[in-house]
Each structure stands twice: as C-alpha cells, then as structure tokens.
Amino acid sequence: MTKDPTKISPVGRGLLDRRSFLSQTSGALGSLGLVSLLAQEKALAESKSGLSSDKTPIRPNIPVGNPYAPRPPHFKPAATQVLIIFCAGAVSHIDTFDYKPDLFKFHGTKPPGLPEVTFEGPSGNIHRPFWDFSPRGESGKMISDLLPHLGGLADDMCFFHGMKTSSSAHPPAENFMNTGFTFNGFPSIGAWATYALGSDNKDLPAFVAISDPRGTPRQGKNNWGNGFLPASFQGTEISGANPPPNIYTPESIGAGSNDRMIAELARMNERHMEAYPDDTELAARVASYELAGRMQMSVPEVTNIDNEPEYILEEYGINSPNKVKSAYAKNCLLARRLIEKGVRVVHLFNGASADNGINNWDSHSDLESTHGMQAEIMDQPTAAMITDMKRRGLLDNTLVVWCTEFGRAPFLQANGTGRDHNPGAFTTFMMGAGVKKGYSHGRSDELGFETVENMTEVYDFNATILHLLGLDHERLSYYYNGLERRLTNVHGHVVRDVLNT
Template identity: 55%
Template sequence: MHPFLDRRQFLGSSSLALSQIALAHLLGRDGSLAAADADAAPLRPHIDPANPNASRQPHFPPAAKQVLMIFCAGACSHLDTFDYKPELIAQHGKPMPGGDKLVTFQGAQGALTKSPWTFRPRGTCGKMISDLVPRLGDLADDLCFIHSLTGKTNTHGPGENFMNTGNTLDGFPSVGAWTTYALGSENDTLPAYVAIPDPRGAPQTSGNCWNAGFLPAAFQGTDFNATHPVRNLARPNAIPPAADVATRNFISRLNAHHLQRFPGDSELAARISSYELAARMQLSVPAVSDISGEPAHILKLYGADATGNAIQNTKAGYARNCILARRLIEQGVRFVQLFNGAYQVGGEGVSNWDGHKVLQDQYTVHGEIFDQPTAALLIDLKQRGLLRETLVVWCTEFGRMPTFQAGASGRDHNPAGFTGWLAGAGVKAPFSYGATDDFGYKAVENVATVYDFHATILRILGLDHERLSFYHNGLERRLTDVHGHVIHDVLA
C-alpha cells in the first residue's frame, strides 16, 4: 500500500474527524459530556495564602485523619523480617534457578540463603514473623501486610525518592506534602507535617524525602527530633521575654500594614503566616518535644531508658523519637514521618539496613534498635485510642535478594518484590495481601506498585488519587502520576 493518502482519502478522513470534533463540541455545550468530565476533573484544594494549613475537607468520608509513616532507610530485607519462605530454607546453599542470568547491583549472586533468624507463628493469627523483630511479631494481629510491593529502581537514592515522593527523581513533593496540601492541619500551633530523622542522621536523599517540590513551600515537612526539636527557634537568653513579645507584636502590626498595601500578594501573605507560626512554635514545640514528664513505665516500654554501649544509646535516641511521634499525633499533626536508619555515619549497612556484606551482624544491631521502640509506639497509640483515626505505614525503598552475594555474607538490592505493612484506621487486620515466589525474589500474586501503595494511603484519608492534582509546567501533576490503583482488598 502506498504510504501517502490520495486527495479523496484525505478529504474523507478529514471530514470525519471534523464532524467528530463538532459533535463533541455540541455534546459538551449541552452538558452530555460535562457530567462525565466533572467526575474525572482535577480537584485542587482552595488554599488561603494567609492560612495555608487551615483544615480542609477530603473528597469523601475518610477512615483516617492522620498518618504516621515509618521508613527504614537502606532497604530492610523482607526475607529476614516479615516474608516467610519455607522453600528458601529447604533449598539453602543451592543455586537459585535462573539466578546466573540476573544482573544485580553489586554483581554476581551466590547461593540461596535462608534467614539467619527463625520464623515463628505470632499472635492468634499465627503469622510467621522473624525472631529479628519479635516485639513487632507479637503485634501480628494488628498488622496488614502487603507482600507484593514492586519498585522501579535498585539504587537507594532513587528508591527512597520513589517510596517517599512517587518519583525516582529529586524535586517532587513527598506523600506528606501532598497530604497537607489536600487536607491542611488540625493544629494551628504546630507544623502540619513533621519529619523525624534517625538520631544518627538523615536518609540518603535527606530532605528530599519530606520536601514540597513544586507545591507551595508551606507544605514542606519540618524536621526535628526529641533532642533538638527545631533549630534557631529558642529566644536568645539576652532578650527578656517581655521585650521579645513586644518586638513580635510590633512586627505583626508592620506586616499587617504592609499586607494592606498589597492585598493580592499571596507570597507575602504566606511569608507572614510562616513567621506567625514560628512565633507560636516557640511555645508549642518545646512543650510537645519535652518528654521528661513521661512516666517511667512509658520510657521503659519504648526502651528510652536504655543506657550503656553505643547500640543502647542509639536505641534510646530512636525510642525518644518514637515518643515524640506519638505526642505529635496526639496534638493533631496531620502527617508524621519517622525514620530509622541514616547515611551520614558508618557507611554501608552500619547505620542503615543496607546489608550487603555482613548482614547478620549488622541486622542484629538494627533489630535491637528498631524493634522495641516501634512496637511500643503501636501499643501506645492503640492504648490511647489514637489508632482509631491514625493510619500507620511501614515501608522501605525496596527488598533484598534471596541469595547472598558471591564472596560476601549479605543480600543485594531487589525491587522485584518486597513487603510493607499498614496498621490502624481503615485497614483489615490481621491480614496479608499478595505474595512473592517460593524464594521471595519476585512478586507473583496480586502484584502491587508503589503507586498502588500511595493511592491506597490517599484513599484511606478520603482522597481520590486520580483527581488530587497541582498544575505545574503545563501538566496536572499527581502523587501517583498517571498510574496507581487503590488496593481495595486491604481496606476495612
């Protein structure tokens, strides 16, 4: 067939196309298409520049009003924590079928390797969970596991970005930023979104995990921890309290006068709003971050009273961060992001979950630091009734291989299948969704993407991930891009 249209074909196809355009215009004008379009139209929240974090209504009734997201930096191994594989035990020491053809992050694969930790039935549900995390295992009846997560990258930085922002590149808004953009906050004296890095430092991509990207800066996470809540917030000792109050009142009057001269300047209004929040935080942040008044039995529950060697000191620091996270949830902070694992000290696998070379030694340390405080956080939230309106999310950037690396005693990166879990408001528990193959290498049942994970989180908050958007550079941007499906099976 000749690749070019003749005159008759061109006119025929053109007239058909023009008639379709005309019909669409007429249908749109009389409303026949308008209803369908309205159901799919982008929904952008109305933001008051003078109060960008004012509480806003969700798209539909939510199951949860707040989120606590716990992220283990370094790619915590699903095969040594929550994904039990009897066949991996049976085939221990043997080559992985097809494994010789796999190209992984650090080169050649060794043999299939069972977990160094025993898996046991936990809770009344009998869920098999590793001895590495026994206290979390005791809470199996409260957890909703997704065993079939898949990622897009096997590199830590892009993987952290993807799980925390929905994009492998830097500069995109985090899940917390999208949440506060949509819903604002229930508390006007604290930030709507707080990120709590590990006591040892930040994750590899640092503030990118809690930034606002192209969303207004008001929705960026504020990072602080139990030891140093917010930098440069305290009043200098040389300034008397009365003088400080008088100065702030005077500045407030100047700002109000300036805003009257430029009533349409949203950036000016937002800047004034941020200064006013900072002033309120001088009182609210020290109050919420001071855990000295916590009773001894609570400190003991979390392990915040641990002392001795460096491991116990780090555990106590992480435990104090967990207590801080609970206190922030109590105060109505919309989104709290808690990190375990850092990249500023120690190198590969030492201060994070990146267990390439000596996984057993490193994970023994990480499990000691992570397990008790995290389990205590869930117990404490539940006993205070906070799980009724709070969704708890646990995740990591990707999984790890069922083999040990050739010439090493650790597992390489693996985005083909890994585990995350949910707890609290809006989810079934105990419940397990999806599965990896017999060795834990690849998701094979109810395969779920990170986009699906994010879509489900938004759904529990009463938000439609396909419609929550922000217009940027000619595009309607979404957390889930053009992907994602709500995992309805996990919803209560």
Template identity: 40%
Template sequence: MIFPSDNLRRRDTVIQATRRRWFLQQCGIGLGSIALTSLLAPPSANAAPASALNPMAPKTPHFPAKIKNVIVLFMGGGPSQFELFDHKPMLAKLDGTLPPKELLDGYRAAFINPNSKLLGPKFKFAKHGQSSAEISELLPHTSSIVDDLCIVRSMKTDAFNHAPAQLMMSTGSQQFGRPSMGSWLTYGLGSESKDLPAFVVFNSGKKGPSAGAGNWNSGFLPTLHSGVEFRSSGDPVLYLSNPPGISPTTQRRTLDTVNDLNRHRLDVVGDPEIATRVNSYEMAFRMQTSAPEAMAIGNEPEHILKMYGAKPGEMSFANNCLLARRLVQRGVRFVQLFHESWDQHGGLTSAIRQNCIDTDQGCAALVKDLKQHGLLDETLVIWGGEFGRTPMVQGGNDGRDHHPNSFSMWMAGGGLKAGTVYGSTDELGFNVAENAVHVHDLHATILHLLGFDHKRLTYRFQGRDYRLTDVHGELVDGILA
C-alpha cells in the same frame, strides 16, 4: 543614550505596577491584609472555618475519610524481608547453590553478579496471633501486635539505588523536586494544629536518609507544606530559644515590625510566599512554648517510657516513636521517622539483629499506645524501607544486595483489614507471585484512606496538573476494611 522606546517601556511598567498595587491594596481592603488576618488570628473555640486564603486552614477531602493522621516508620537502607517477614523454606534448602539462570535474564542489580549464590534466611520464623502470620524471631515485640497489622509481602518499586528509591517511596518520583507525601497531605487537608507544624520529621540511626531533605521537601507546592525536622533532644529546632538578653516582649515587638514590613510588601506584589514567610515566623514564635512542651517525654508515666524503651534526654528511635504519638495527639497531621541503618551488603546477621533491637520495641509500643489512647482508628502507621534485598548473597557469605522486585511492608490503623497478610512472592522470594502492590498503588490507597481520590488531588505546575501518583496507581482494595 535613552531612546524614546525605553521611556515608553518604563512608563508602561510603572502603570502596570501601579494598577497591580492599587488592586491589591484597595480591592477588598487588600488581599494581603486578608491573608495575614487569617494567618495571624488567634484560635477561637467558636470561630468559623478559617479563610481559604490561609493555606493551612483545615480542609474537607473529596469523601469521608477513614483516617486523619499518618505516621511513617521509614527503615532507610532496605530491610531484608527474608530475615523479617517473608519466610522462604525453599531458599533455606537451596542455600549456597546458583539460582536458575532464567531467573536473572534481564535483571538489573546494584552490585551483585550472575555468579552470586542463593543465601538462605539467617533466622527462624514462627506463627503468631489469630492471623497465624509468620514473623521472624528478631521481632518479638512486633509479633505481639500481629493481629493489628496488615502485612504486605508483595511490594514493588522502580528504583534499585537508595536515593532514587527513597524519593520514589516519599514523593512518587525518582527525581528530586517533587512534593513529598506529607506535603501533599497538608496541601489537601491543612492542619489541625495552630502551634506546631503540620508535618514533622525525625532522624535516627547511623545518618540521615540517602535522599536527604528531598524526602520531606514540598517541591513545587508552597514551601509552607515542607516537613520540619525536629531533634529528639535539646531544642526541637535549632535557635528556637531566644539568645541571652532577648525577652519574649522584645521578640514579639521585633516580629511585629518584621510582619508590618512583610505585610506592606505582600500588598505591593501579592507573592503568596511572603504570606508563607509570615506564617513561618508566627509559627516559630508559638513553637517557643508549644514545641518544648510537646517534646517533654519526661512528663510521660514511667510505664509508658518502659513500654517504648524511651529515655528522656537521649536521641533514639524509641524516643521518636513516643514523640510521634505526642505530636499526633496535638494535631500534627504527618510524622515521618527515618532510621537509616538497614543497608546490609555484608555483616547481615549481626547488623540486622541490632537494627531490630533498636526499633522493634518502639514500633510495637507506638501501635499499642495509639490504640489505648483511642488514636489508632484515626491514624495510619506505615513500616517499611525503599526496597528489599536479594535472595542471592553479596559480600562474602553474609550480605544481600538491593532488590526492587519484591519486598515487605506493614501498616496498622483505621480503614485497614487488621490481622491480614496480603500478597506473596515466588518460592525464592525473587518476584511477586500474587497481588503485586507498586509504590504508586500504596500512595493511591493511603490517599483513599485520607478521603482523597488520588487522581483528583492535583497541583498545576509548568503547564500541567501533577499528583502524588503521577499517571499511575490503583487502589489496593484487598487490604481495605
């Protein structure tokens, strides 16, 4: 049975839908049509700035930026600072002894127990460059660029397990569902590339990162700002090539038909995610030509391939470093390289040696290559993991546990004090002793280099304004040029 009230509700719903459709279709020639016109318009050298309805149009930050691109070399698993960047002679002297009891009061660890003994550094350190920064013997290539680096030895985070700590480093929160740093960057600055995604991700090492795609997801930002995972061999993206029997003409006609249907639906409901879908289809079509060209490292001179240790056709961290430079050259705003191999609870000596063999040359070559192409001044390169390792042993006599209290990272690029070592830890490397830098502080400083006040780059969601640094974060003035 149908009651009169049901008919009234249906009539009101139809009237509201009609009014909405009329407004979207008739006012200003249709908001959806305007959005699609901006999204699909071919690039023009003399074109005026794209319409604000195009969410990926280049945007102006809050103030003049020092950099416009970011490359993150994410060493997933937590590299041991004691074997790489934070030399601790006292830790070597006390190797095999119990740490001071008061040091562990209230300390939360992932796996070790209070009876774990101190573990001295496994490798030698030496001073390098004019900055005289002490670097491990495991990093001969990084040692050669030390005067281009800003090494931070006083990093801190809130999480001591992998997935939450990786999310913290990538999104500013331990919870899934928050936008990644790359997503915030493309949301704030848009893209300079018409033919490639603004945010590209590569994976190497034993497996993908513990937090998975949460590291490059757009969270509550429009999905257009999610990172796009590229493969370093074969098709950059699965199914990018047309299947047998499908010509480019057929592909174009099919896409035009789908776009017409999406345009009609966008005019009816005004959902911005439909515009995102159209933009994604168009980007995928253009990438069928642009992405293979960008990924063709075989076109690089032999001396460049040798500098990186890159080998065309293989999947490697070295290849990904070279690809990062090629993508930044082509206007890609944010490139994130994950190398998930650094979780050494045991077998530290041999495993971290192999990690450095796999990554050291590529990291140093990337900085050198950006510099010789004139790109380092406008690009920020960041090296580091989600946390550090304990000065206490775990896994017999050759492993270290997760440690959020103190760890090391390095950065290079525009706006930084090159040849700088910032912050320090206590004599055992357990806690920060000077100039602590929390992950939120790191994010605030990165956004500052990009021209943003981290407190003003916000997005309204569920009744409040969110930002990358949440309600935290202070600018680290001591590392800024």
C-alpha cells in the same frame, strides 16, 4: 498586504452552498447531540450511585496568609492523620515478614532460573533466613524472631507482600517511595497531604519529619521536601534528642517586651499585606514566621519527656544503654506526642545515609550482624509507639505505615555473607484507621525473589495512603511547568482489598 475579500477559498465557496454546508456540518451537529445525551446519562448515573467519574483537578481552597488552615478532603476519610515509618537501606523481607520455607529446602544450592549477576556483582547460593520464624498472635502469622516486639502486633497488621519498585539503587528508590518519582525535586507524600488538607493544630507544623539520630537518609531533606509545591508544605525537621535550635526567647528579653514586639510586627505585616494583597509568597512567609513564634511555646512542651511516667520510658527503651536505640526511642515517643497534638503527617526515619549496614539496613555483607544491630534499635521502640497509640485510641483516626525502599535477594552475594538488592519483591505494612487487621495482600514467589500475585507498585501504595486520608490521587494535582503533576504521576490504583470497608 490586505487580502482581496472577493477571493474565497474552495472550502469557503463550498460552505456557501446550502447542501454542502449541511453535509459538512451534520457530523458536528450529531456530535453535539451525542455529547448532550452522554451528559444526561452521566448525571443520571451519578445521581444513582452517589459517585462521580469526573477526574478534573480539585484545587484546595488555601486562604491567603494561612496556608495551614484545615481544608475538607475529597470524600469522607478513614484516617485524619498518618504516621509513616521509613527504614532506610532496604530491610530484607525474607528475614523479617515474608516467610519462605523453600529457602530452607534449597539452602546452599543454586537452583536454575535465578540471575547469575545482580546489582553489585555475581550471585552466590541460596541462603535460608538468618533467623527462625514463629507463628504470632491468633492469626498465626509467621514473623521472624529478629523482630519479636513488632511480631506481637501481627493481628493488627495489614501486610503488602507483593511490593515492587522501579529502581534497584538506593537514592532513586528512596525518592520513589517517599515522593513518587526517582528524581529529586518532587513533593514528598507529606507535602501533598498537607497541601490538600492543611492542619488542625495552629501551634505546630502540619508536617513533621523526624530524622534518625545518626543523620538523614541518603536523599536527605528531599524525602520531606515540598518540591514545586509552595514552600509552606515542606516538612519541618524535629528530633527528640535535638529540638529546633534558637526557639527559646533569650533571657535578656523580657516576656512583656517580647509580646509587644510580636504585636507590633503583626500590625506591620497586616498593613503590608493590605498594600500587596496578591503577594501570596509574602503571605506564606508571614504565616511561617507567625507559626515559628507560636512554636516557641508549643515545641518545648511537646519535646519535653520529663513528665512521662517511668513505665513509658522503659516500654519505649529510652533507658537503654544503647545510645542510638535510646535516641531513636525518644524519636518514637516524640512521634506519638505529635500525633496526639493533631499534627497531620509525621514521617519517622530509621536509618541514616552511611553504607554497609553500619547506620542503616543496607547489608551486602554480614547481614546477620548488621540487620541484628538495626533491629535492636528499631524493633522495641517502634512496637512500643504503636502499642501506646493503640492504647490511647489514636489508631482510630491515624494510619500507621511501615516501609522501606526495596527488598533483598534470597541468595548471598558471591562467597559472601550478605544479600544484594531486590526491587522485584519486598514487604511493607499498614495499621490503624481504615485497613484490615491480620491480613496479607499479595505474594512473592517461593524464594521471595519476584512478585507473582496481586502486585502492588509504589504508585498503588501511595494512592492507597491518599485514599485513606480522603483524597483521590487522580484529582489531587498541581499545575507546574505545563503539566498537572500528581504524587502518582499518571499511574496507580487504590488497593481496595486491604480496606476494612
């Protein structure tokens, strides 16, 4: 039923009165004037500082049909590539990089203030580090004798000793470090970086994940997944010992025949995309298949280590009788070669999903044996890879990140020989492009149990990685399910104290 136009509401009648209209709209008119003045002030401030406080999302310009095309960062980056080394299972910071003399002082006692029960049950007595610590390099940084090869790089390392995470369980903490969320289904940091920046190498994936020779970590492919980002940005899993299957052209198909078939498929795909120009999923699939075709040439070359000199094989530990160490060393050499070829993000994993420190760093019992076994596999190859990259000048443009999901407690598990989970304090480090050398940021308490100075949350850590790649973590977002999603959610700040400029 149509309303009678002659019947006007009280508010409407008031607006018809001149005085009432002016009184009710004066605030709005004043606000408009204020907005104009503030805009002028903001423009003036930006022109003086050269910086913008605008936090509106910056959408990367992704060409249809080529999601891997290189794209400019938000600002000049310190690093153009990143290599992330993730040690699954939770490395004990107080037995490796975070020297705590008071652990020797209180060894065998149970001082007040520590919890009676932790993640897996009652807590035992304080236990000194299972290995001695020694001063390393010119900086004199105290590093455990468990990691002598990495210890030799102390003067190049930028430590984060005040790390804190949001979960004390392995699967969500692993997710949190590698995707920014404790739940499954969110994009990995490598996916975010390649979504924003694309790749400078058209013949190799923009983002490569290298699993441990013993298998994937607990959360498997979620660690390098694309989440809700387009599928083009998920990591491609490659291993030094096991290159991608079915990548070689069958012997029954001649080179000329294969080339003609590929050319004809390209023409068919081009015609189809002309008919459906808005089908971005089709364009992404075509781009993926074309990349797979080019990988038939590029991947066998980059994974073939036969042309590496003998001293490199020895330096990395590839000739080790320890088969797992040898296979992981091949992964480290593959990581260096991928960085050398211009791959944007390489995510190297040390440790698989099995519990009890057998295939990863989880050490609820017999920590001395299990951590010793993992260090034998990880230390020499990782240090050799970083040294090799430095020698080749790759660290000038590459950020190297070493991390784990949380730390371990300063006390033993009740009457045991291992350490329980510790989300309150752990250690990570960065090296290479953009970060200070021989520097330590943050501090845990005297027993290494809680962070007490310059805490770095995982959000901050990831925001800093993106910043070094020239990306503003507050503006790198993707609209999904009604929200602007970010790697750092609604948190995080760049840890500027670690930057070398």
